[in-house]
Amino acid sequence: MRVPDRIIDKVDRAAAREGLTRSEYITRFLALQHGEPVPSYIQAASDSHQPRLPDQEARMSA
Numbered sequence: 001m002r003v004p005d006r007i008i009d010k011v012d013r014a015a016a017r018e019g020l021t022r023s024e025y026i027t028r029f030l031a032l033q034h035g036e037p038v039p040s041y042i043q044a045a046s047d048s049h050q051p052r053l054p055d056q057e058a059r060m061s062a
Contacts, residue, residue: 003026
């Protein structure tokens, strides 16, 4: 997806604050805007303090 030059820095800063990549941030934004669930592979930085289940850790390191 192309992001207009005039807003790319804003999008990147917002994504960084959330602990997300640009793509994850845009995906989450679109899901929320359209009343859809946020995909489970997107985890905001505010959720990162929650412990991961062992099987999630194994998949993350694979």
